[in-house]
Amino acid sequence: MATREIDAEKPVERAAKKRALNIPPVKVGDGILHDQEKYYSREFMDREWESLWSRVWTIAGRLTDLKRVGDWFTYKLGKESIIIARSAEDRIQAFYNVCQHRGSQLVNQDFGHSMSFVCPFHTWTWNIDGSLKRITDAETFPERTICDKPGLSEMRCETWAGFIFVNMDDNAPPLSEFLAGLPDAMALYKMEDMVVVKDYSVNWPMNWKISLDAFMEGYHAHARHPELVRMIDDYNFDYEVFGNGHSMMTIPMWTKSPRIPERSGLTDELRLSIQSAGMDPSEFENRQADVRPAAIEARRKWTERFGISIEGMTDDQVADDGNYNIFPNITLNAHPEGVLVMRFLPHPTDPEQCTYDVWVIAKPGSDPEYEMPFYMAVPPGTDLTGEGPRPERNYVEHGDEGLGLVLNQDGDSLPMVQAGVKSRGFRGVRLSDQEVRLRYMYEEYDRYLKGEK
Numbered sequence: 109m110a111t112r113e114i115d116a117e118k119p120v121e122r123a124a125k126k127r128a129l130n131i132p133p134v135k136v137g138d139g140i141l142h143d144q145e146k147y148y149s150r151e152f153m154d155r156e157w158e159s160l161w162s163r164v165w166t167i168a169g170r171l172t173d174l175k176r177v178g179d180w181f182t183y184k185l186g187k188e189s190i191i192i193a194r195s196a197e198d199r200i201q202a203f204y205n206v207c208q209h210r211g212s213q214l215v216n217q218d219f220g221h222s223m224s225f226v227c228p229f230h231t232w233t234w235n236i237d238g239s240l241k242r243i244t245d246a247e248t249f250p251e252r253t254i255c256d257k258p259g260l261s262e263m264r265c266e267t268w269a270g271f272i273f274v275n276m277d278d279n280a281p282p283l284s285e286f287l288a289g290l291p292d293a294m295a296l297y298k299m300e301d302m303v304v305v306k307d308y309s310v311n312w313p314m315n316w317k318i319s320l321d322a323f324m325e326g327y328h329a330h331a332r333h334p335e336l337v338r339m340i341d342d343y344n345f346d347y348e349v350f351g352n353g354h355s356m357m358t359i360p361m362w363t364k365s366p367r368i369p370e371r372s373g374l375t376d377e378l379r380l381s382i383q384s385a386g387m388d389p390s391e392f393e394n395r396q397a398d399v400r401p402a403a404i405e406a407r408r409k410w411t412e413r414f415g416i417s418i419e420g421m422t423d424d425q426v427a428d429d430g431n432y433n434i435f436p437n438i439t440l441n442a443h444p445e446g447v448l449v450m451r452f453l454p455h456p457t458d459p460e461q462c463t464y465d466v467w468v469i470a471k472p473g474s475d476p477e478y479e480m481p482f483y484m485a486v487p488p489g490t491d492l493t494g495e496g497p498r499p500e501r502n503y504v505e506h507g508d509e510g511l512g513l514v515l516n517q518d519g520d521s522l523p524m525v526q527a528g529v530k531s532r533g534f535r536g537v538r539l540s541d542q543e544v545r546l547r548y549m550y551e552e553y554d555r556y557l558k559g560e561k
C-alpha cells in the first residue's frame with residue numbers, strides 16, 4: 109500500500125500538521141525514554157508491584173456480575189487473588205482471597221454464589237460480609253490465637269459507570285478524585301446501563317505495557333492493520349487528557365486513511381461499513397467524502413430505533429471510536445451502543461507475560477433485530493437482552509482465532525517488540541506526537557514508581 113512520507117516533510121509544514129493533530133495543551137517531555145528495562149526486568153516488576161499495583165485503583169469487574177446478595181467473582185491482579193462480593197443489597201465488598209488459618213486460597217472459580225466461604229483445607233468458614241462464621245474444632249486452639257475472631261482481610265472497593273474498582277492502599281484518594289476529568293468526558297455513553305456480552309481472557313507473551321502501548325496509538329495501524337486503514341482515518345486523531353494519566357483519542361470512522369492517495373473511491377471495508385449502517389454502498393461510489401455525513405445521520409436513526417440514548421452527543425461521539433485510557437491498565441473503545449473494554453494485567457511472576465482481557469459491554473435491547481455493529485466483533489446471535497446469564501469467560505491462547513482479526517494482528521507482532529526491547533542495541537523509546545498518550549501515561553507511571561503519588 110502507498111504511504112505518505114509524513115516524517116520527511118519540511119519542519120514548517122510538519123509544524124502546521126502538528127496543530128492539525130489536535131494535541132492537547134499539556135506539558136509532556138520530548139526526550140528519548142531510556143528505561144526500557146521496565147518492559148522485562150524483575151526488579152522493575154517488583155517496584156511496580158510495590159509502588160503502582162498495590163497503590164492504584166484498578167477495575168476488578170462489572171456490577172452486573174453481582175446482581176444478587178451472595179454473588180461473587182474473583183479478580184487476579186499480579187500475585188493477589190481478590191474476591192468481590194455483594195454482601196447486602198446495597199453493599200459490595202472486596203476481600204483478599206486468603207484463609208486466616210494457614211493461608212490457603214478460599215476459592216478458585218471465576219464466579220460463584222454462596223452466603224459463606226468455606227476454606228477447602230480445614231473448613232474454617234466466613235460469612236459473605238467477611239466476618240468469621242466458624243472455626244472447626246475451635247476448642248483445640250489456644251485462646252490467644254483466635255480471640256480476635258479473624259475476619260477476612262478487606263480492601264477498598266468503589267464503583268463508577270457500572271465498573272467495580274478496588275485499591276489495596278488505605279491512604280489512596282477516593283476513586284472519584286483518582287478518575288479526575290474522565291467521568292465527565294464519558295458520561296453520555298451511560299456505561300452503567302451496559303451488560304457484558306463478550307468475555308475473553310488471553311495469556312500474552314509480553315509485558316503488560318508492551319500490549320497496552322499498542323492500544324494507545326494509531327501510528328501502527330498502517331503497518332499492522334491494512335484492513336482497518338481502509339475504513340478509518342488513522343492519522344487525524346484528536347487527543348485529550350483528563351488528569352492523573354487518563355487520556356483519550358478519537359478515531360475517525362466512515363472514511364479511509366489519508367495515506368491512501370486515491371481519495372474519492374470506496375474500499376471493500378467502507379462498503380461493508382456503509383452496508384452495516386443500513387445504507388446502499390452503490391450510492392456512494394466515487395463519493396467517499398459523503399459517506400461520513402450520511403453515516404452520522406444513519407447512526408442517529410439507528411440508535412433512535414433501538415432506544416439507545418445519544419442525547420447531547422457530538423457527531424464524533426455518535427460516529428467515531430472514542431478510545432479512552434484509564435490509568436494504568438484499561439482501554440475503552442466507546443460507541444453509543446457499547447464499549448470494547450481491554451484490561452492489561454501483570455503476570456504474577458514473569459515480567460515477560462501478561463493477561464490480556466477483552467470484554468464487550470453493550471446497551472441491552474429486546475428487539476430481535478438489534479445487533480451489535482460489525483466493528484464490535486460480537487458473534488451474531490449473542491443474547492443482548494441483558495436478561496439471560498452472562499456469557500462464559502473464554503480462555504484462549506495467544507494466536508487463537510477468538511479475538512478477531514484486528515486484535516490478533518496486534519498479538520502477532522508484539523512478541524517481536526518484547527524480544528527487541530531487550531537488545532543491547534536498543535537505545536531507548538522515541539515517541540511521536542501520534543504517541544502523545546504514551547508519554548502522558550508514562551509520566552504518571554514514573555510519578556508512581558518514584559513514590560510521588
Ligand code: FES
Nearest residue numbers: 207209210227230
Ligand atoms: S488453611 Fe484454611 S482452614 Fe486451614
Ligand SMILES: [Fe+2]
Nearest residue numbers: 322332333518
Ligand atoms: Fe493495533
